Amino acid sequence: MKAALIKGPRNISYDTVDDPTIQDGRDIILKVTATAICGSDLHLYSGGIPQVRPMVMGHEFMGIVEEVGKGVNNLKRGDRVVVPFPVACGHCFFCQHDVPGNCENSNPEHYGPEGGLVTEKGGGLFGYSDLYGGYDGGQAQYVRVPYADYGPRIVPENLTDEQVLFLTDIFPTGYTGVDWGELKPGQTVAIFGAGPVGIMAAKSAILRDAGKVIIVDTLQYRLDKAAQLTGCHTILWEDGAKDVVAEIRDLTEGRGADVCIEAVGFEPSRNILEKAKAVINFEAGSVKVLEACMSAVRRSGYVSVLGVYPTTYDNFPIGQFFDKGIILRGGQAPAHKYIDMLMGYVAEGKVKLDDIITHRLPLSQIAHGYEIFNKKEDDCVKVVLDPWK
Ligand code: NAD
Ligand code: ZN
Ligand code: ZN
Numbered sequence: 001m002k003a004a005l006i007k008g009p010r011n012i013s014y015d016t017v018d019d020p021t022i023q024d025g026r027d028i029i030l031k032v033t034a035t036a037i038c039g040s041d042l043h044l045y046s047g048g049i050p051q052v053r054p055m056v057m058g059h060e061f062m063g064i065v066e067e068v069g070k071g072v073n074n075l076k077r078g079d080r081v082v083v084p085f086p087v088a089c090g091h092c093f094f095c096q097h098d099v100p101g102n103c104e105n106s107n108p109e110h111y112g113p114e115g116g117l118v119t120e121k122g123g124g125l126f127g128y129s130d131l132y133g134g135y136d137g138g139q140a141q142y143v144r145v146p147y148a149d150y151g152p153r154i155v156p157e158n159l160t161d162e163q164v165l166f167l168t169d170i171f172p173t174g175y176t177g178v179d180w181g182e183l184k185p186g187q188t189v190a191i192f193g194a195g196p197v198g199i200m201a202a203k204s205a206i207l208r209d210a211g212k213v214i215i216v217d218t219l220q221y222r223l224d225k226a227a228q229l230t231g232c233h234t235i236l237w238e239d240g241a242k243d244v245v246a247e248i249r250d251l252t253e254g255r256g257a258d259v260c261i262e263a264v265g266f267e268p269s270r271n272i273l274e275k276a277k278a279v280i281n282f283e284a285g286s287v288k289v290l291e292a293c294m295s296a297v298r299r300s301g302y303v304s305v306l307g308v309y310p311t312t313y314d315n316f317p318i319g320q321f322f323d324k325g326i327i328l329r330g331g332q333a334p335a336h337k338y339i340d341m342l343m344g345y346v347a348e349g350k351v352k353l354d355d356i357i358t359h360r361l362p363l364s365q366i367a368h369g370y371e372i373f374n375k376k377e378d379d380c381v382k383v384v385l386d387p388w389k
Contacts, residue, residue, distance in 0.1 A: 001016070001017060001018075001019045001140060001141040001142050002014065002015070002016060002140065002141050002363060002364070002387065003015060003016075003017045003056045003136075003139065003140035003141065003363075004056065004057045004058065004139035004140065004363065004366040005017065005054045005055065005056060005057070006044055006045070006051050006054065006055055006057050007054050008047075008052075009045070009046060009047030010045060010046070010047075010370075010374075012045065012057065012366055012367050012370045013366075013367065014363060014364050014365075014366050014367065015054075017056065017140075019142055020136060020142050020143060020144035021144070022067060022069045022144070023144065023146075024069060024071075024146060025069045025070040025071030025072070026069055026071045026072060026146060026147050026148060026149055026150075027069040027072075027144055027145065027146055027148060028065050028066075028067060028068050028069060028072055028075060028144075028145050028148035028152070029065075029066045029067040029142055029143070029144055029145075030061070030062075030063040030064070030065060030066060030081070030083065030138070030142065030143050030144075030145050030152075031063045031064045031065075031066045031141065031142055032061050032062070032063040032138050032140060032141060032142060032143055032387045033062060033063040033064060033080075033161055033386075033387075033388075034061070034062055034063070034161040034162065034165050034384060034385070034386065035058050035060060035061040035062075035138045035139050035140075035165075035363075035384070035385050035387060036058075036060040036061075036165060036166070036168075036382060036383060036384045036385065037058075037060075037139075037369055037370060037373050037382075037383045037385070038059065038060050038169060038170065038196070039195050039196065039197060039265065040059070040128070040169075040265075040308055041057055041058070041059075041127075041370070042370075042373070042374050043265065043266070043308055044057070044128065044129055045370055045374055046374070048266065048267075048310065049128075049129050049131065049308075049310070050129070051129040051130065052130075053130065053134075055127065055129065055130070055134065055136060055137070056127055056136035056137050056138075056139065056140050056143070057127045057137050057139045058126065058127040058137035058138040058139030058140065058143075059085040059125055059126040059127050059128060059137050059138065059168070059169060060085065060138070060165065060166070060168045060169045060170070061083060061126075061137070061138025061139070061143060061165075061168065062080070062081060062082040062083060062155070062161060062164065062165055062168065063080070063081070063138075063143075064078060064079070064080050064081075065077050065078060065079045065080075065081060065152075066142065068148075069148065071149065072148050072149045073149065074149050075148060075149070075152060075154070079154050080154065080155045080157075081152035081153055081154055081155060082152070082153050082155055082164050082165065082167045082168050082339070082343075083126075083138070083145055083151050083152045083153075083168055084100070084151050084152075084153075084167075084168060084169075084172070084335035084336045084339055085125060085126060085168055085169040085332075085335055086100045086101040086103065086106070086123070086124065086125055086151075086332055086334075086335060086336070087103065087106040087107075087124035087125060087126060087133055087135055087146055087147065087151075088100030088101070088103035088106060088124070088147060088150060088151060088336060089103050089105040089106065089147050089150065090147055090149070090150030090151075091105070092104045092105050094122065095150070095336075098334055098336075098337045099331075099334050100334055100335070100336045100337070101123060101125075101331060101332030101333065101334055101335075102122045102123055102331075102332070103122060103123070103124060104121050104122040106122070106123065106124025106133050106146075106147075107119075107121065107122055107123050107124035107131075107132055107133040108121055109121040110130075110131055118131070119131060123332060125332070126138060126143070127139065139363065139366060139385065139387070140363075140387060141363075141387045141388065150336070151336065153167070153339055153340065153343060155343075156343075156347055159346065159347060160354075162353075162354040162357060162384065163346060163352075163353060163354055164343065164346060164353070165353075165354075165384065166196075166200065166353040166354075166356075167335075167339050167342055167343055167346070167353075168335065169333070169335060170196045170197050170200045171200045171203070171204075171342055171351075171353055172333050172334075172335040172337075172338045172339055172342060173197055173200065173201075173306055173333035173335070174197055174198070174199070174200025174201035174202070174203060174204045174263075174306075175200070175201075175204040175207075175333075175338050175342060176304070176306065176333035176334065176338065177191070177197075177201040177204065177259075177261040177263065177304040177306050178201060178204045178205050178208050178210075178259065178261070178304075179204075179338070180302065180304040180329040181258070181259030181260075181261065181302035181303075181304050182259075182302060183205060183208050183210055183258070183259050183302075184208075184258075185208070185209035185210070185211070186209065186210075186211040187210060187211055187212075187258040187259065188210070188211055188212040188213075188214065188251070188252050188257045188258050188259075189201075189202075189205045189210050189212070189213055189214070189257060189258065189259040189260070189261060190214040190215075190216065190248050190257035190259070190260045190261070190293075190296050190297075191205075191213070191214065191215045191216070191232075191260075191261045191263055192216045192217075192260065192261065192262050192263060192264055192289050192292060192293055192307075193215075193216070193217060193262070193263030193264040193265075193289070193307065194215045194216070194217035194219070194222035194223050194225065194226040194234070195217075195222065195263060195264075195381070196356055196381060196382045197263040197306055197307075198215055198217070198226065198261070198263035198264075199215075199225070199226050199229060199230065199356055199381075200353075200356075201261045201263055201306070202215055202226060202229075202230040202232050203229075203230060203351055203353075206230060207345065207350065207351060212233065212251065212252075213230060213231075213232040213233065214232065214233045214234075214235060214248060214251060214257065215227075215230075215232045215233070215234050215235070216234075216235045216236075216237050216244050216248075216292075217234075217236070217237060218236070218237045218238075219376055220236060221376075221379045222376070222381065223235075223236060225356070225358075225379075225381050229355050229356065233251065235247050235248070241288060241289075241291065241292035241295065244292060244296070245292060245295045245296045248296040249296070252298065255298040255299070256295075256296055256297050256298035256299070256301060257296055257297055257298060257301065258297075258298060258301050258302070259297070259301060259302045259303075259304065260293035260294075260296050260297040260301065260302070260303045260304070261293075261303075261304045261306060262289055262290055262293045262303065262304065262305045262306060262307045262330075263306050263307055264289045264307045265306075265307030265308040265309065266307065266308065266309045266310060289307070290303075290305065290307075290309075290316075290317065291315070291317045291320075293305075294317045294320040294321060294324070294326060295320065297324070297326060298324075299324045299325060300324065300325045300326070300327070301324070301326060301327070302326070302327045302328075302329070303326055303327070303328045303329075304329055304330065305328070305329070305330030305331075306330070306333065309330075356381050356382045357381075357382050357383075357384050358378075358379060358380050358381045358382055358383070359372065359373075359378070359380055359382070359383040359384070360383075360384050360385075360386070361383060361384075361385050361386075362385065362386055362389030363385045363386060363387040363388075363389065364389065365385075366385060369383040369385060
């Protein structure tokens, strides 16, 4: 089959690889009909999260069930499904507590070159490096989906692929940001990052009847898109965090936002890029956006960290966290927890997801897709790929 392989930093190739096969009774093989590039993929692309062995990328995908393992009774060949991005068993302590992104049956623990523990057992993701379980992803014609009796959701016939594709990740992720923030009707949310995740957080805040939705970004075209799609108030991050925080305070009677959502993530330092050849070598990325969130939130407010950070860091704003009594939550979004409710919103027409798509490409142009999405060229917001073109 054809697939997008990562072969090193900034090296994504359109290749021919073996078709996936059923390896466990709870597997299905999915014929992928639509797949997307996520901001999270850029952390692998940049080398910030290293991957040495070539691996099929992609965790935002949907398709038609091609083959069903003996233990999967809720799906049959021909069903059209969307697949939540965490690989999760459905039975372990964490899955039972609605945090499938921590599933302990999807990823072993990982140790660094000197033997120290880097990540604890748990947290497998599709197409997201050997550190996250080493599962081949869905930027391909076919993908093996483990624990398929727990993750995949059947899509109503009247909804198109593009209408539901973002239920795999970015819509549940954006919703997670407001839900972790316990956003109440009338409250103000400030979202840092007007990428796909930030825009989905804004759409989610509107669904929760937010009073004011503010979005911050360093790129004007992204802010324009966010304003056009959600009617949010926009702030351009030009000269630094100080001006942004001041403007958010002006909009919130000097107190700060009730909820801040970090939808940017770490920037790999040059150092990380140089060392990315090692299997495991995380170092601190930039935490300036996280610091701005902690400054822009009101005392006793909520900060949801959706942006991805590596496991080691420095400069964590512990002083603000403590002094202001901030309620902080972060991590992989529990997509399984929200997907059915959010699919209902899409089916009822309460929210539109496909309006963020700016580029539709054949999978054969995957390298170009990564390049423009990474460099934020050609007014790119979201790239969707057809694996059969
Ligand atoms: P993206 O790269 O398209 O968007 C990031 C946006 O942040 C860009 O528009 C960029 O211009 C903006 N930005 C950069 N510096 C900024 C600053 N100082 N202030 C404000 N904005 C700034 O990516 P995306 O797809 O929207 O994803 C965003 C983050 O969310 C990534 O880190 C991704 O890994 C993460 N993510 C997390 C989960 C989860 O489960 N927690 C799921 C999906 C994505
Ligand atoms: Zn993603
Ligand atoms: Zn589990």
